[in-house]
Amino acid sequence: MVLQEKNKDAVLSVRNVAKSFTMHLRDGLVLPVVENVAFDIFPGECVVLAGPSGVGKSSILRMVYGNYAVDRGSILVRPGAGEEPRDLASGDARLVLELRRGVIGYVSQFLRAVPRVAALDVVAEPLVTRGVDRAEARDRAAHLLHRLHLPEALFSLPPATFSGGEKQRVNIARGFITDHPILLLDEPTASLDAANRDVVIGMIREKLGSGVAILGIFHDQPVRDAVATRMIDISGFSARRAA
Template sequence: MAAPAPLLDVRGVAKSFTMHLRGGIRLPVVANVSFALHPGECVVLGGPSGVGKSSILRMVYGNYAVDAGEILVRDEGGAMRDLGAGDPRTVLALRERSIGYVSQFLRAVPRASALEVVADPLVRLGTPRETARDRAAAMLARLNLPEALFDLPPATFSGGEKQRVNIARGFLTEHPILLLDEPTASLDAANRDVVVGMIREKLRQGVAVLGIFHDEPVRQAVATRILDVSVFSARKAA
């Protein structure tokens, strides 16, 4: 039986930064990054700090432009589209329907309640507001956020509370690809276990997960494959 087609195919990607305040010095980060991500697979980006794990994740989400190569993402119609080309309309369309993202830090709209922050992606996809809020409340409850906080703006929350809002927002939608940047870093053991269970559910549903996990027990619990980013480190090559 043939393996399912990849949802993400990264081919020969390179990234560097130009230090404009230091005479235009070019700082290479990664080179020839190549891997594929399939449905139901959790690929964990591994390797020591500074080898480019976060840069790869940000390129796949379209936050960083690439110097070379392709980042092919399967859209809702089944076509592979090159997010790495940097076209803003392509990036926004793929973020809306194909790629979900849980960052390390919550960037919420000022004065919007936690419930509104979590429900917003569903509302933008056409889900009735009340239905979206109900689903958001259920997700927040699963992550053990006190109900008294649901109608308060997350700017006032603790680090762990903010991260649970962030996780709820990222997991509520049904994107076929989910990017996770240290989602459990600010959580206690009980809530880490909840998130592990949520990741496993996504994998059973056929979602493809690409993530960074510095928490070893979490990494071991969810990884189907660990990709050592050291082999792509342009700094090491230099």
């Protein structure tokens, strides 16, 4: 599927996407979430999904990452300059994994790390899986963790034992360590103090400066004001807005 000419430079194009959930334990009750979602994202911009709680912001982010299937519509991802976009909404699991490895990075609200793996290796792992030498990957991971003020004494410990803010700093470092051209951020600073929020703002600005396209949810108003280049009010796509 080819992007329309005016949107040929978009790295991500969401087209007429709808999503609902079927409650199988409630006699198949269908709960609509969003409908007719459509937007484009271009390199070097931070697009913020805005709107009140419950309108579908997180659901859209999860569909773009391939965690949620879509009822209809397309999510066109351009792997690289000059390449044809791929439809992540096609339901092809191999395509989803391919795009995650090379194109779409993600920082969720919560760290889901393998038990008993040291924080340093949790952060370095995305680089190692892409072929970077383990020692170099660990050096780069340590640099990010130092930047986020994580005590070095914690580097060799599994994050399961960490506080919420410490876990989130590991999560952020892991998400920012690669050079994915698209980065999804789901409230990345929710558990952070002011000093570390400022660090993350700087990291986001650096990504934007290198041409990364960011799609995010930021309930932290100072962070949103500092990084957003454009906002999309998801209320207009909410399937529940008339309720």
